[in-house]
Amino acid sequence: MKRSNLITAAGATRLRNELAHLWKNLRPEVTRAINAAAAEGDRSENAEYIYRKKQLREIDRRVRYLQRRTAEMQVIEHTPSNQNKVFFGARVTLTDEHDQEISYRIVGSDEFDHKPEYISVDSPMARALLGKELDDEVTVRLPEETNRFWITEIKYPDPNQ
The missing domain is CATH 1.10.287.180 (Transcription elongation factor, GreA/GreB, N-terminal domain)
Incomplete structure (x- = not known):
């Protein structure tokens, strides 16, 4: 890919x-x-x-x-006009089936290893999140398992950070 x-x-x-x-x-x-x-x-x-x-x-x-x-x-030097959906650069907070909360920021493939909560826009998780809205259910299919999450927060940090 x-x-x-x-x-x-x-x-x-x-x-x-x-x-x-x-x-x-x-x-x-x-x-x-x-x-x-x-x-x-x-x-x-x-x-x-x-x-x-x-x-x-x-x-x-x-x-x-x-x-x-x-x-x-x-x-990408700007935030999207519709900040109610998940796009590149978003920080998304998710809750899993066990009420565990996790937060990710969707970044480029050359920067996802800069911070532990960064994920590549090309990852299965990011692809599942893109275009989703607050309270949407997200299903992430991995080779060995399928996980379900619910979007609880979408934020767009300063693009220069």
């Missing part, structure tokens, strides 16, 4: 800052360390040189990924 390109303004800022840090700070530092290690002689048995080359490959891989993602991301 293709990942969504949606992202909050705060998430987009985090990705851009990470890209800038990798490219302007970390990569030049590692490159200098590689050159210093290479000057020591035999590269085939030089642990520092081998480690730094591996580190540089990992940085370059992440830089390429971030460049692709930041170029294609669609930053």
